Amino acid sequence: MADHKAPTQVSIAPYEEASRLQKMVSTYSVPFFVLVIIASGAILWVKSNQDSVQADRDASWNKLTALVSMEDIASGAELPGAAALGSLAKELQATPAGPWTKALEVRSLVDDKDWPGAEAALAELESQFPNHNLVAQQLPVGPNGSLQTMAGQLRDYIKSQREFVTANPQLYKLPPLPEGSPQLTIATTAGDITVGLYQDRAPEHVANFIKLALNGYYVDTKFHRVIPGFMVQGGDPNTKTGAQSEWGQGGPEYKIPAELSDLYHFKGVLAAAKMPGDTESSGSQFYFTTGDPHHLDGEHTVFGVILDGAATVRVMENAPIQPGTEVPEEPTSITGITVL
DSSP: OOOOOTTTOOBOOOGGGOOHHHHHHHHHHOOHHHHHHHHHHHHHHHHSOOSTTHHHHHHHHHHHHHHSOHHHHHHTOOOOOHHHHHHHHHHTTTSTTHHHHHHHHHHHHHHTTOHHHHHHHHHHHHHHOTTSHHHHOEEEETTTTEEEEHHHHHHHHHHHHHHHHHHOGGGTSOOOOOTTOOEEEEEETTEEEEEEEOTTTOHHHHHHHHHHHHTTTTTTOBOOEEETTTEEEEOOTHHHHSOGGGTTSOOOSOOEEOOOOSOOOOTTEEEEOBOTTOSEEOSSOEEEESSOOGGGTTTSOEEEEEEEOHHHHHHHHTSOBOTTSSOBSSOOBEEEEEEO
């Protein structure tokens, strides 16, 4: 299957296009280097140390990978709940997979912004596995190459993230929907998603979305682009019958002027896609965020929020992807939209 035509597709602005303020937000809110270290270390551990206890090692890793795949860990996709990971970490405490499971519990708690829980789980990681590489091995960190353990990096990140979220609550919680705001239920082959629309802050985007919904424009369109931990994108009429090489390039014969406001990007918002470098939104394409991509703040118009159906979006986010693309192997389709 052909990939998207990157130079012309309607898409989400990459990090390189972010403003200085947006880069600052991303720098302090995304500990991707920590996630990569944890994921890479876990994968290397699985592939190394082939010795007499290999069978036990494989059994413990099989239990972990039955709960969460290495692909999900490495991609930054949403993890199982911290309670499930914590329970498994207790079960696997005496096995090679135990400390890595505990580290994933810490990450899950961080994702939930449960700072006390994350700090407590990290303290347990250090006390239960004092000689493990996660806790004992020092690695060069930062431009000066100062040495720090991976557990130390996690502790510093939890502290900085906690302080940042406390100082910038508006980046992680949208204001309440005004009374009487429009609500729609989007029926899909993966389940329903109910959204509320900020008619007061993005009236043109909201009016256009409702108009297309009532006209049946979105029926049979597919969520053609998925990036775990970031977003799922849909709304392109080319996905109904067009060749996959044309997916991401379609829409009505008009665009919508940007309506930027105090609505920021975090998990569960509805926003408008646009051409790279363009200042106007696509006439129809939109996306649901599955992470906190603040580098899009001030670039893309946020005009809604998920009220119900986050589990449906999670199903789409975690669906298998065609190798070398951002296209799901079996894209979710919209079957109808009801204005409530």
